[in-house]
Amino acid sequence: xxxxxxxxxxxxxxxxxxxxxxxxxxxxxxxxxxxxxxxxxxxxxxxxxxxxxxxxxxxxxxxxxxxxxxxxxxxxxxxxxxxxxxxxxxxxxxxxxxxxxxxxxxxxxxxxxxxxxxxxxxxxxxxxxxxxxxxxxxxxxxxxxxxxxxxxxxxxxxxxxxxxxxxxxxxxxxxxxxxxxxxxxxxxxxxxxxxxxxxxxxxxxxxxxxxxxxxxxxxxxxxxxxxxxxxxxxxxxxxxxxxxxxxxxxxxxxxxxxxxxxxxxxxxxxxxxxxxxxxxxxxxxxxx
Amino acid sequence: xxxxxxxxxxxxxxxxxxxxxxxxxxxxxxxxxxxxxxxxxxxxxxxxxxxxxxxxxxxxxxxxxxxxxxxxxxxxxxxxxxxxxxxxxxxxxxxxxxxxxxxxxxxxxxxxxxxxxxxxxxxxxxxxxxxxxxxxxxxxxxxxxxxxxxxxxxxxxxxxx
Numbered sequence: 001x002x003x004x005x006x007x008x009x010x011x012x013x014x015x016x017x018x019x020x021x022x023x024x025x026x027x028x029x030x031x032x033x034x035x036x037x038x039x040x041x042x043x044x045x046x047x048x049x050x051x052x053x054x055x056x057x058x059x060x061x062x063x064x065x066x067x068x069x070x071x072x073x074x075x076x077x078x079x080x081x082x083x084x085x086x087x088x089x090x091x092x093x094x095x096x097x098x099x100x101x102x103x104x105x106x107x108x109x110x111x112x113x114x115x116x117x118x119x120x121x122x123x124x125x126x127x128x129x130x131x132x133x134x135x136x137x138x139x140x141x142x143x144x145x146x147x148x149x150x151x152x153x154x155x156x157x158x159x160x161x162x163x164x165x166x167x168x169x170x171x172x173x174x175x176x177x178x179x180x181x182x183x184x185x186x187x188x189x190x191x192x193x194x195x196x197x198x199x200x201x202x203x204x205x206x207x208x209x210x211x212x213x214x215x216x217x218x219x220x221x222x223x224x225x226x227x228x229x230x231x232x233x234x235x236x237x238x239x240x241x242x243x244x245x246x247x248x249x250x251x252x253x254x255x256x257x258x259x260x261x262x263x264x265x266x267x268x269x270x271x272x273x274x275x276x277x278x279x280x281x282x283x284x285x286x287x288x
Numbered sequence: 289x290x291x292x293x294x295x296x297x298x299x300x301x302x303x304x305x306x307x308x309x310x311x312x313x314x315x316x317x318x319x320x321x322x323x324x325x326x327x328x329x330x331x332x333x334x335x336x337x338x339x340x341x342x343x344x345x346x347x348x349x350x351x352x353x354x355x356x357x358x359x360x361x362x363x364x365x366x367x368x369x370x371x372x373x374x375x376x377x378x379x380x381x382x383x384x385x386x387x388x389x390x391x392x393x394x395x396x397x398x399x400x401x402x403x404x405x406x407x408x409x410x411x412x413x414x415x416x417x418x419x420x421x422x423x424x425x426x427x428x429x430x431x432x433x434x435x436x437x438x439x440x441x442x443x444x445x446x447x448x449x
Contacts, residue, residue: 001331007290008309008355038351039332042312055356079345083406103421104406105339105346105399190420 003041007050011057014139017166020052022141026163028052032075032114035106060113060168065090072170074113082107090174093132093181093201097124100183103191116152117167119159122193122218124183125170126153130223131199131215134172140165153222176211179203180286184278185217186270188261194218195262196270198250200278202238204286209233214246214278219254219271226250229275238283247276294358298323299367309355314338316354317364325365325394329423336422339395340364346402346421365394368401376442377401377435386435388426395422400436408444412437 011017021028027049031037040046054060060075063086070090072081081087082098101107101115101124115125116136129136129149137146138161152159161167175181185197197217203210212233214226229246236242251272258264294305298321305320312331317323317340329337331350338349341363349362368375374382377397387393396419403410403418410418415436419429 002312002315003310003353005290005310008292008353010355034351034353034356035333035348038353041310042331042350053353053356102333103336103399104402104418105336105348105421106333108342108345108347108402109351190417 001042001044003038004044004047006041006048008053009050010053010055013057014059014166014168017052017054017057018139018141018164020050021164021166024048024050024052028163030054030114030117030166032117033077033110034114035102035110036114036118036120054166063087065174068174070172070174072112072172074117074167074169075111076113076170078102078107078110078112078115079104081112091132091172093175093183093199094125094128094172096181097128097183097197097199100124100185100187100191100194100197106191112170113167116170117159117161119153119157119222120193121156121221121223122195122197124185124194124197124199124217126223127197127199127215127217128183129170129172130225131201131213132172132175133213134170136167137169137171138165139168144168146171149223150225156221175201176203178287179211180282180284182278182281182285184274184281186274193261196256196267196274198271198274198278200275200282202233202279202282202286204238204283204288206288207237207239209238209242212246214250214275216250216254216271219256219267221257224254226253226275228253233279238279238286243276243279243283246279247272250275292355292358294354296357296359297361299363305354307354309353311354312350313340313352313354313357313362314349316357317349317362320354323364323366327391327394329391329395334423335392336395336399337392339398339422341398341402344405346399363398365397368397375401376446377404377439380435380439380442381432384435384438385431386427387424387431392422392424392426396424396432400432400439404436404440404443408447409440410436 029048201213212230256267327337329335
């Protein structure tokens with residue numbers, strides 16, 4: 001189908017975009033890369049009174065490394081992230097996850113801010129944000145505030161952002177040098193929505209595991225940080241028994257929903273299997 | 289604003305038009321500019337038939353508003369022929385049976401062209417992953433993959449100084 005009628009505004013600055021969002025009081029949608037919103041408009045699942053297009057806000061497209069944090073302007077394209085030397089060096093987990101985001105023509109347009117603000121449960125970037133304990137910066141009528149990953153995702157396609165707030169920056173702590181990482185995902189075809197995905201990072205100190213990070217995509221309405229599974233590794237090390245125990249614990253920690261694509265039990269099973277796979281690959285790549 | 293003027297460059301030619309702000313880029317190309325080589329498939333970004341190059345990068349023209357392409361350079365399948373001859377990628381698709389009904393072909397070609405610019409010497413697995421961006425119901429993909437494999441060295445040679 002075709003999109004319904006709407007008023008269209010191309011903002012040229014963050015302030016202008018926030019002012020426009022305020023003017024419509026929740027009846028406007030932000031148009032970022034459009035790779036999720038445009039299908040919803042074409043299917044008329046979304047019928048906003050207005051679109052506030054932020055594609056011409058040049059100040060929202062950047063990748064900056066500063067004091068151990070890599071900051072992304074919300075309109076940084078997934079394609080830019082895929083080929084960014086800063087991301088390759090400091091956030092290789094994010095780079096690996098990016099390959100799973102749709103296809104290259106989708107990533108040409110899709111943005112990091114849009115993916116996170118849309119909060120699709122099966123999306124890869126919210127899982128990486130959750131695993132690495134990142135945060136987003138949002139701007140509203142009363143100024144800017146930072147929202148931690150743990151406080152951001154509230155439910156299916158729902159974040160704690162207010163309707164008149166604009167996500168302006170995504171901040172991810174740079175991964176420690178030598179950290180092992182893996183993003184594992186299962187979908188029926190490459191580029192489809194994930195049935196389950198797992199983001200994993202381990203920092204090893206000899207046989208010890210100094211830090212383990214695990215988070216899910218697709219295993220419930222929001223990304224789940226698998227803290228109790230991480231603790232097994234941080235306590236028992238990175239041997240096969242600990243990895244198997246972490247996988248089994250991961251499967252217990254999620255509350256997946258059933259839908260057309262997979263049953264809840266299958267998603268729970270996949271969570272365990274993919275956690276083990278991701279950990280094995282992450283551990284193999286970690287240097288102490 | 290419900291209607292808007294649009295100025296863009298399509299296949300190297302400056303074009304202008306005026307359309308509703310809700311008009312999709314693919315419909316603007318087909319209906320307003322009479323460039324019907326770009327096909328409308330699923331209209332939700334899955335099938336890839338409508339893929340064009342926007343400022344040199346493959347993108348779904350069903351997931352962009354025409355107004356968003358104001359000022360952009362767009363390449364459609366009509367822009368691939370050079371001096372009346374098929375583009376090497378088009379010739380390879382013909383030679384290797386990379387198409388039958390032709391519905392997905394415009395999207396296949398522009399997706400493959402973008403892939404070969406990003407990865408001039410792709411492995412078969414990389415080609416298969418790249419072409420997974422476009423659905424084809426005729427070929428079973430093998431012919432498309434062979435065509436891209438055949439065209440890659442030709443495009444590398446053409447790009448060499």
